[in-house]
Amino acid sequence: MTNVQKLDRREFVKLGAAAGGGLLLGVSFPGSARADALGILTPDGAEVFHPNAFIRLDTDGSLTIWCGKADMGQGVRTSLPMIVADEMDADWSRVTSVQADAHPSKYGRQMTVGSSSVRGGGWMGLRQAGAAAREMLVAAGAAALAVPRSELRTESGSVIHERSGRSLGYGELASAAAELPVPESPRLKSPDQFTLIGTPVPQVDSTPKVTGEATFGIDVRVPGMLFATVAKPMILGGSLERMDEAAARAVPGVRHVVRISSGVAVVADNTWAAFEGANALECQWTGDFTMSSLDITRHNERLLESAGAIAREEGNAGAALAAAAETVEATYEVPYLAHATMEPMNCTAHVQADRCELWAPTQNPQGAQSTAARLTGLPIESVTAHVTYLGCGWGRRSRPDFVEDAVETAMAVGGPVQVVWSREEDMRNDQYRPASMIRFRGAVAGGRLGAFSARVAGPPLGVTDGGGRGGGGVDRNAVDGVVSMTYTIPNLLVDYSRSNVQVPTGYWRSVGPSGNTFMVESFIDELALAAGVDPLEFRLQMLGDHPRMKHVLEVVADMADWGGSVPAGRGRGIGIVEDKGGIVAQIAEVSVDEGEVRVHRVWCAADCGQIIHPGIVDAQLTGSIVTGLTMALYGEITIENGRVVQSNFHDYQMLRMRGMPRVAVHVVDSREDPGGVGEPAVPAIAPAVTNAVFALTGERIRKLPIRLSQEAASGR
Amino acid sequence: MPTYAIRVNGERHQVEAPAEMPLLWVLRDLIGLTGTKYGCGRSQCGACTVQLDGSPVRSCGLRISRVGDRSITTIEGVSVGGLNAVQRAWVAAEVPQCGYCQPGQVMAATALLTENPNPTDADIDEAMSGNICRCGTYQRIRQAIHTAAEEG
Ligand code: FES
Ligand code: FES
Numbered sequence: 001m002t003n004v005q006k007l008d009r010r011e012f013v014k015l016g017a018a019a020g021g022g023l024l025l026g027v028s029f030p031g032s033a034r035a036d037a038l039g040i041l042t043p044d045g046a047e048v049f050h051p052n053a054f055i056r057l058d059t060d061g062s063l064t065i066w067c068g069k070a071d072m073g074q075g076v077r078t079s080l081p082m083i084v085a086d087e088m089d090a091d092w093s094r095v096t097s098v099q100a101d102a103h104p105s106k107y108g109r110q111m112t113v114g115s116s117s118v119r120g121g122g123w124m125g126l127r128q129a130g131a132a133a134r135e136m137l138v139a140a141g142a143a144a145l146a147v148p149r150s151e152l153r154t155e156s157g158s159v160i161h162e163r164s165g166r167s168l169g170y171g172e173l174a175s176a177a178a179e180l181p182v183p184e185s186p187r188l189k190s191p192d193q194f195t196l197i198g199t200p201v202p203q204v205d206s207t208p209k210v211t212g213e214a215t216f217g218i219d220v221r222v223p224g225m226l227f228a229t230v231a232k233p234m235i236l237g238g239s240l241e242r243m244d245e246a247a248a249r250a251v252p253g254v255r256h257v258v259r260i261s262s263g264v265a266v267v268a269d270n271t272w273a274a275f276e277g278a279n280a281l282e283c284q285w286t287g288d289f290t291m292s293s294l295d296i297t298r299h300n301e302r303l304l305e306s307a308g309a310i311a312r313e314e315g316n317a318g319a320a321l322a323a324a325a326e327t328v329e330a331t332y333e334v335p336y337l338a339h340a341t342m343e344p345m346n347c348t349a350h351v352q353a354d355r356c357e358l359w360a361p362t363q364n365p366q367g368a369q370s371t372a373a374r375l376t377g378l379p380i381e382s383v384t385a386h387v388t389y390l391g392c393g394w395g396r397r398s399r400p401d402f403v404e405d406a407v408e409t410a411m412a413v414g415g416p417v418q419v420v421w422s423r424e425e426d427m428r429n430d431q432y433r434p435a436s437m438i439r440f441r442g443a444v445a446g447g448r449l450g451a452f453s454a455r456v457a458g459p460p461l462g463v464t465d466g467g468g469r470g471g472g473g474v475d476r477n478a479v480d481g482v483v484s485m486t487y488t489i490p491n492l493l494v495d496y497s498r499s500n501v502q503v504p505t506g507y508w509r510s511v512g513p514s515g516n517t518f519m520v521e522s523f524i525d526e527l528a529l530a531a532g533v534d535p536l537e538f539r540l541q542m543l544g545d546h547p548r549m550k551h552v553l554e555v556v557a558d559m560a561d562w563g564g565s566v567p568a569g570r571g572r573g574i575g576i577v578e579d580k581g582g583i584v585a586q587i588a589e590v591s592v593d594e595g596e597v598r599v600h601r602v603w604c605a606a607d608c609g610q611i612i613h614p615g616i617v618d619a620q621l622t623g624s625i626v627t628g629l630t631m632a633l634y635g636e637i638t639i640e641n642g643r644v645v646q647s648n649f650h651d652y653q654m655l656r657m658r659g660m661p662r663v664a665v666h667v668v669d670s671r672e673d674p675g676g677v678g679e680p681a682v683p684a685i686a687p688a689v690t691n692a693v694f695a696l697t698g699e700r701i702r703k704l705p706i707r708l709s710q711e712a713a714s715g716r
Numbered sequence: 717m718p719t720y721a722i723r724v725n726g727e728r729h730q731v732e733a734p735a736e737m738p739l740l741w742v743l744r745d746l747i748g749l750t751g752t753k754y755g756c757g758r759s760q761c762g763a764c765t766v767q768l769d770g771s772p773v774r775s776c777g778l779r780i781s782r783v784g785d786r787s788i789t790t791i792e793g794v795s796v797g798g799l800n801a802v803q804r805a806w807v808a809a810e811v812p813q814c815g816y817c818q819p820g821q822v823m824a825a826t827a828l829l830t831e832n833p834n835p836t837d838a839d840i841d842e843a844m845s846g847n848i849c850r851c852g853t854y855q856r857i858r859q860a861i862h863t864a865a866e867e868g
Pocket of ligand 2: 073342391392812813814815816817818848849850851852853
């Protein structure tokens with residue numbers, strides 16, 4: 001449908017000249033259809049190629065870099081342009097970072113999930129874009145100064161000829177550069193040549209985020225717009241049977257009550273009237289889902305009784321366990337979790353006969369755009385989807401259900417509408433982090449782990465590999481964190497039993513490992529105890545094949561002086577994970593205070609490969625620790641008779657300032673390709689805490705959130 | 717519908733609203749000051765924090781009829797001509813992640829420092845624990861409050 005063509009040199013020149021004197025450049029990234037070619041974009045945005053970066057250099061030297069990913073606190077509007085600007089040797093003070101609208105192809109994959117904004121193809125593509133622009137500017141400079149390219153260097157937005165003391169600013173060269181061919185494979189810097197990457201340049205959006213000027217989805221204001229909310233089925237997977245809307249219509253300010261696919265939209269002059277209207281609606285919901293949390297636990301327990309599909313197998317764990325003199329066995333469990341993004345789901349839509357405009361706080365801009373196209377029947381190019389700031393993402397905003405609500409409501413009322421879910425609607429209509437269980441068995445001998453098995457029971461989540469013993473195949477996300485365990489164990493078996501409980505599930509920050517790593521790393525501690533080996537030593541022994549992990553573990557042990565003295569009344573525990581390209585080890589120090597676990601200190605060491613912005617990395621790791629602690633101490637969504645029990649922050653609690661431990665973060669210096677930063681520090685903090693609780697109280701926590709027995713709570 | 721005259725950031729506004737309408741929605745949807753955020757609607761999260769005669773209040777829990785002639789300060793009016801000391805410290809420490817809770821955090825911290833120019837960690841725990849930050853920026857918030865206190 002879109003007009004894709006590889007540009008030859010002549011076409012490029014023509015389009016370059018059309019760019020109004022400036023240089024416009026886009027670039028594809030490895031793995032895309034046009035792996036290593038470069039192209040440009042016409043100024044009106046008509047697409048001629050599939051780039052994932054879009055650079056505009058104006059003749060006054062100002063540089064605009066579009067950010068195709070969505071910002072949810074991970075700082076992409078700063079870090080992605082930094083990568084381009086560094087390779088380009090641009091003057092950072094002249095860079096403007098612009099949030100890109102959704103586009104089917106222009107910016108590559110815009111889905112912002114899996115800690116993938118930098119790592120993977122993005123990093124190389126952005127570097128190539130910057131490097132290509134730089135080479136073109138050098139070539140233009142060589143022509144202008146009539147010197148060979150080899151005598152030129154670039155620095156901070158200028159091409160410099162040292163010998164003659166002459167230099168030209170990038171702006172002065174922009175038009176000439178636009179006439180030149182785009183280099184096929186520009187030379188990239190070596191890491192020691194980076195000037196911006198790895199430095200704490202001021203983030204572009206700190207100021208608007210402290211003045212209230214940053215526009216989140218909920219802050220969008222369109223002339224003439226109405227405000228709406230959606231009453232949704234109380235029963236998971238349920239539907240509307242009957243409603244009486246008279247009372248809702250009687251609420252002052254309510255204008256429309258309309259049925260949409262997901263429930264009943266109440267449209268009003270302001271959000272509060274819409275909320276009041278929705279509360280006044282009398283709806284009868286029906287649904288056949290009647291399970292409660294206890295039934296779901298029973299269901300998963302039954303699944304643990306028989307063998308599942310094999311997810312990973314080395315040696316012969318069955319035989320080794322059968323032959324072992326003694327085995328350690330334990331069953332672990334984690335509950336459903338809500339995302340509870342700080343900004344509830346919302347979207348603003350304006351649907352007209354020939355076009356649709358959206359303002360969406362989405363991690364999935366292309367999904368928002370295609371959803372609107374599908375619902376309105378408009379061609380995709382007639383749908384403009386603006387990406388606002390996101391008040392947290394957590395994976396929740398990768399689904400377009402809130403976009404559907406806005407588009408359907410806007411179509412029904414014939415004008416611009418903002419749909420905002422109340423906190424209660426948001427919490428009860430989530431796609432929850434799955435509840436799951438693992439039954440472990442292990443055998444230690446001579447201080448070493450000889451055999452290990454883990455049977456995972458839980459719902460599938462996304463990618464399922466077909467086939468396999470036990471039927472139904474292995475769901476990769478459901479076993480992630482177990483299968484990806486890096487310990488060298490001679491006999492190892494992981495199998496998976498699919499649970500088909502009807503609770504909607506979705507990606508939740510760090511996904512599989514969020515629960516699985518808690519279970520694995522706690523059980524590893526149980527095995528260390530059985531082996532009579534220090535938990536740190538026990539892990540180090542099994543990481544011989546993973547020097548980076550071993551190093552991170554040693555660093556964190558050093559930071560905390562593991563093995564040294566621990567203050568009276570405190571206990572310490574350790575945990576480690578490799579997740580989404582990042583390696584993170586944590587040590588937690590806890591006490592039990594008035595019957596509750598209190599976390600005082602956390603030491604965190606990480607290897608995330610080459611880092612782009614140290615301040616962002618530190619913030620993401622520290623923030624992830626808060627996420628993990630919230631999950632460990634409080635996180636639980638319970639189901640009763642097919643309904644979600646929790647509704648707001650009073651019964652779905654968050655870690656607050658008074659519960660915040662002192663956190664020390666150390667990121668090891670690394671020249672490896674960038675790994676993930678936004679998620680890998682989530683999974684291992686819960687087991688670090690529960691292992692610390694064990695060290696202090698002798699009580700093994702096998703189920704989250706942590707609930708101490710009376711003995712442990714009272715200090716025995 | 718009753719009409720209320722309220723003072724927001726030094727300006728007078730006439731608003732027509734039901735008596736029970738929370739100040740939060742008056743600010744956001746009637747006056748158009750969207751810096752104050754909705755997070756929970758039941759005084760649990762602090763995203764909607766504004767100041768009433770200098771004291772922090774949850775605007776989602778305050779009906780318009782109860783505001784009277786007290787002066788309301790929102791994030792848009794908390795500093796005049798540039799950033800205030802708290803905001804400067806916030807930017808210097810790069811506190812915000814997603815940023816959604818930050819207007820409420822800044823309003824709470826500014827009120828704290830006005831009342832107590834030299835807060836201890838325990839004072840900060842006390843004053844700031846009503847403000848949830850889902851991104852987990854607490855450590856930098858604490859640090860930034862101390863910085864702002866030092867700079868006075
Ligand atoms: S919105 Fe007012 S405290 Fe949460
Ligand atoms: S910065 Fe995102 S909720 Fe606080």
